[in-house]
Amino acid sequence: MQSLVASILALFFMLGALEARYNPRSYNLQDEVVVSATIVVDKNGHGNFTTVQQAIDSIPSNNSQWTRIHINHAIYVEKVVVPKDKPYIILEGDLDHYPVIEFGDGGNVVTSPTFIAHADNFIAKNIIFKNTYDRIDFMADVNGRPTTWAVAAAIDGDKQSFYQCSFLSVQDTLSDARGRHYFYECTVKGAIDFIFGSGQSLYEKCQIVSVTDVIGFPGYITANGRGGPDDPAGFVFKDCHVSGTGPINLGRAYGNHSRVLFSGTYMENIITPQGWMAAWNTGNEDLISYSEANCSGPGADLSQRVTWEKKLSDEEVEGLTNAAKFIDQDGWLAKQPK
Template sequence: MRCSFLSTLLLALLSLSKSSFSQVCEDQTQDSKTIVVDQSGQGQFTTVQQAIDSVPAENSIWTHILVKPGIYKEKVMIPGNKPCIVLVGNSASDTVIEWGDGGIVNQSATFTLYAENFKARNILFKNTYNEMTQRGDGSSIKPASAFQITTDKVSFYQCGFISVQDTLTDFQGRHYFDSCYIEGAVDFIWGNGQSIYKGCKINATTDILGGSPGYITAQGRDSATDNGGYIFDQCSVVGNGPIYLGRAYRQYSRVVFNKADLSNVVVPEGWDPWKYAGQEGTITYAENQCTGPGVDMSKRVEWEKTLSDEELRQLTDANIFINQDGWLQKQPF
């Protein structure tokens, strides 16, 4: 299913986001536009998609979409020709965008982003599709993304992402997650993004799998020169059932947990090579200065990497790994 997803998604990228990579947003000190979304009718629009639709094509002005508290039951998409959007809620506890679609991973996301230079703050993105599945052996669970990112220069602050399988499709581009909450059971952070997760809470809800372990990451780096990778810096891992830190979605999969707090839900082996058993030498999975009852390394897979201080710096320093051109500082508050 995922092989066909990759080819389908790449075609979608060509058609929906080819113009976005040439877009430059005006400096954040310049005049910007603000749109208010309010279900009660006190804003310009009552749905998030209506507000996005109002943004002109080839937008180059930072546009703030302020979403008032409420549960917005809608499926949202930002096309590639609408960059420079800042989506702001009140808090992830009272400002929610949710939908319930699943089964076809590249079509199920509650929120799909094709436009670069996007920022979100204080919003919860949720896919409710698997909430109605019968809890037991997990056989009825289907891919159901809460958010799908297929583009560059994207950041999230104090946001939440909730689903069961494929919660966060971190597919392509440079991304920064600060103090976010991510919940799921199977491959719930997956793709080939080049991403730093800073101070995030990772909640493994694997009780839905009936005792079988789940997987936090399925990272898809596919060559030694590929810049992709997921870096978890000072994050915490909690949950209600066993979880692997990751399994290799592609042969050069790269995931690092740095100074993370790992609860006892982390399985002793830590990592799974998946379909690359016997080819683990190209996989980069590492833990550095982690704490908590889940850090016992005595039964970890023997092919887990030990990175040098310089290798860690190259990956954990945002300015080196994802922010070489200073795009994070150019995004407005």
């Protein structure tokens, strides 16, 4: 009898494993253990809520257990805020058809963001965050308005991660303001300072896309504002791909101690020869840490780069590109649901 029961249990678990393997909507055992609830957002009324903000608002303040908000495919025209007192939220789109969260506000980096995440311990997967103010989809026509600040997403919580997400705008697309952040296989598109702030962030296998034909002059991928020589902040791009309409600078310094590293990244022929600008910090170039290591492609030619670009040792590069050393010293990434 015991052997029969054991055989039935073995068959049950085998069938469950097969279902988990072949059903793209199923989640592994770890997720089932650590995610306390799943809320469904469907614009057409086939879920728990019809807007993303309603779903976030339904989660209690000071939440201490991971809660998944699954967003069915649609275009959600709304501003969304994850407040500081609502940690442990997973915002997840359909794997095959990503939902779009978009809004068209501009002119102010604080008030324009389509999406804001203040909370610590936050995850987003398979979502397109978009600011439509500068009409990125209609590059030949920006409604006669000058391009201005129009943030797609602003993040300033600690221990936030983003997987297969897109951030789309023209100017100041992604406000990577502060905190430790991890981006994996994400796309960031813009023309002017389109990744900016003082975050401590690792971008791995991401697509960095220039749309400078919108503005008609060379733009800037990054505007990092690291606060001082002992500040651990900085933007690190590991095994990424830089492409687009160009031309584009890798960055300009938004602070005396600005720090950016491109490592193992393929650069198409859109990078300006000089690569970097001191911008607001001309005269303090020795304090700026802009570096490239083991990059490739026609845009990775270092022969005409600014003379003050830093040459990092292999150990320094490894210390910045290794997540465990740069952003994950306490192992927070492994503690997040996959």
